[in-house]
Amino acid sequence: MAILSEEAASGPEPTALELGLESAEKPRSMFARGWEVFAENKLALASLVVLVLIAGFGYLGPLFYHGDVTKVNLNAVTMGPSALHPLGTDQYGLDFLGQLMRGTATSLNVGLAAGLIAAVVGALYGAVSGYLGGWVDALLMRIIDAFLSFPLLFLLIYINTVFGKSQLTMIGEIGLISWFPITRLVRGEALAIKVRDYVAAAKMMGGKGSRIIYRHILPNTIGTSIVNTTFSIADAVFLLSSLSFIGLGLQAPQADLGGLLNTGTQYASQGFWWLVWPPAVVIVLIIMSFNILGDALRDAVETRLQKR
């Protein structure tokens, strides 16, 4: 049935110009176009630089700076900054700059992994729940309600007791309790998107549910998802810090920024500022930068804001 093979009867093909389309040069990649929008946001660029510096500090720093962070030296406890120890030492005489590097790396590890887990699980769960609707949606949402009605602290203590206080456990438990907000937001968007005409169009072509979720619903919730992924990374860093601060976090000698801060505040009254300010500042910088980054990324993935 080659009904379309004949020449179009509408005369010569109108050129792009006559139709008012600027001539499009070679299409640029999604990334290049997104970067352009992103780069317009100077604050976001600054945040990105800050995050890169912090990541470099945490992951690459130990390769260049060999402060002793394992051997207790009781002759050099709580010493102020000096040439030997740029950020002084803690109550065991361990080099604090080196500890800060390790702590930063740990915080970033847990934050990134837990945040991403929360985002992926949350977005999928929310999209499926919203798209299917009806009793499936009701059931899936009640499961979340059940989770939320659980005393989380109790749950965390239980998990810590059973699985130990390793980085992996932390990633798992923080991921487990932080996917609910994304789920709810994505579900809300899925409810709105599934009645759009383009979903109707896909159904009319014979598109199945999985395709519609994967090709139409998830891509259109990307703005929400991305912003909230960065938020949940920031939240995970914050949560880990909080847990460590109240002693539910990582077990020594492992420490994250929150653990370091916890130690530092115990000596705050004695004026050991170098044990308090550095971890606090790094925590704040990480959380703020991720939040700013989230806003800029939402704009960057918005095709309507991109130029050719």
Place this chain on the structure above:
Amino acid sequence: MALLELNDVRTQIRLKRSVVHALDGVTLSVDEGETLGVVGESGCGKTMTAMSIMQLLPNGGSVVGGEIVLGGRNLLSLSEAEMAKVRGNEIGMIFQDPMTSLNPTMTVGRQISESVRIHRGVDKKTAHARAVEVLSLVGMPSPERRALDYPHQLSGGMRQRAMIAMALANEPKLLIADEPTTALDVTVQKQILELIDSLKERLRMAVILVTHDLGVIAGRADKIAVMYAGRVVETTSTEALYANPRHPYTEALFDSLPERGAESGTKLYSIPGLPPDLSNPPAACRFAPRCRYAQDRCREADPQLEGETSQHQYACFFPVGEVERSARAVPVTLTEATSDEEIPQSRIGQPLLTVSNLVKEYPITAGAVLRRKIGAVSAVADVSFTIYEGETLGLVGESGCGKTTVGKLLVGLEDATSGAIEYEGRNLAKEKHAREAVRKQIQLMFQDSYAAMNPRMRVRTVMREPLDIQKIGDKAARDARIRELFSEVGLPQSALERYPHEFSGGQRQRVGLARALTLKPRLIVADEPVSALDVSIQSQVLNLMKELQVELGLSYLFISHDLSVVRYLSDRIGVMYLGKLVEIGPADSVYANPVHHYTRGLLDTIPVADPEVEKAKEDKGISGELPSAIDPPSGCRFRTRCPAAQSLCAEQEPPLVEFGTNGHLAACHFPLRTADGTPTAAAELPHPTGATAAAEPEDAQA
């Protein structure tokens, strides 16, 4: 001296990277008791003119030059506080969508009295009394009660009446109506326009009526300003403009009207290209790139607004009618109106799809868990018709009459409550199996093709999706098919890499059509495919649809509220009212010899771009508003608005019977004519006027 004068007004909107010259030297004037119509394509500065007068410009916008003089005062020299006193007091404004312009959390009465209290400084009680008074002035039924209603409790027409009441509460000298009826049904549109007209007479106001619809202003405006690219290109009295347009742009707008093509059977003229980018407007005549008469001089110099008299001015070096057309430059358009040979009757073949006794009801449920059924919305009630191969069946009616639902049932987006849709010997309404199998062959063309395309997909992906889903061909074959379709609908290949938002409305509708064609369907259900488009662009899409039909042997079910568009494209027309098919027959027959009172009412209501016709049909058309489909009237559903209704109409539902031999059917107890065409007594019945009708409209739908 004129009440309002705009002298060389220049408005700019500062964007991140550029400055848009939204108005570039607009000169207008309106006298007391006069209606000025402002027309043009979208993006030509019509709304910007209104907003500049009100000084309610969007962020970054400001009037940078010229003067706006209202009653001897230059509004541009007023401070914001002084301007606030002018707005709503000396100038009233009505917006397009009354739902979004009314505050949903305040009663209508309070919203009106608010403006009275601000401007007159009276107490609450007096202000409320004034609110009730203006509500009755605008023909709101039982104004005391309605004043206590919230906006959502009113129907669209009543909301617009409330908006008008609010605009008039302080008896402004000038009323600006920005597309006041675009969001309303034709039958309501007529009532609102008549209301504005009569209020103008009574209050001696000046009215600025901004619209894209040449039919709307034909009967309403005393003089007209045609705008193009931020400028007035032609201005004169309404009669002179319609009889003797001088600017090629005005002429082209008229030539694009589908009723012109329907009458002569010719292809519609369409204006090629798009209006210029106003952030960097050309120094020459702005219309030259799209003008069929443009010559070298037009591309070099900028014509000024002038004319032999001050009454008729235009900005063109080579005005229409001055030089013989043959002596003019060769037309540069692709789609010059050429006479299309009569479509041979043989094009229409065997029945393709037969709908019989189709019913669709949406249940109304109560309770979150058990969802008891407490009622049903009767969207489609016992509708039967046949679509033949290669024909276009037009479906018209007010919104809420079930046209779109019929379309959705045909393409399988909704399940029928009962009835049959027979296609190739199988009942699509019953067999889900059959529906999957023929899915490809019946496709839908959406009203808003932008909403129908995933904004995150490039158009190439959008176009390929049907092929991907149906697993047709390999990647290369799919790509080839897409390119073929794109040239078919007249879009360049380079456009495939774009995103949907990068297209203009007309181009997007082409993409929509191309996508609907991807799976080689035999029937395309087109749901209001051109209602969102400018008339100049609309004709491009209509022409394209007509061409492709002949070429590919397609059948269309063309759904629209716009009778002139339907008539241009359709071989047969079906008229729906509140879920019922009340009349169906050959397009010309339905047009020239309607049988049903509703059909005649619709025909009388549609604004025609001809001042004489428009002014002659005062007091015609349909009154009232569509009753609720939850509890439709017994017997004939149209009886509540029908001038010929008698007790029989309430007792018995009229069957669809034949009138004449050409397949013209209608369902009416007291038809307008007999089968052989002689008018009956019912045809002589007077039409109720808009004023009496407004006194008893049905309550707004839930």
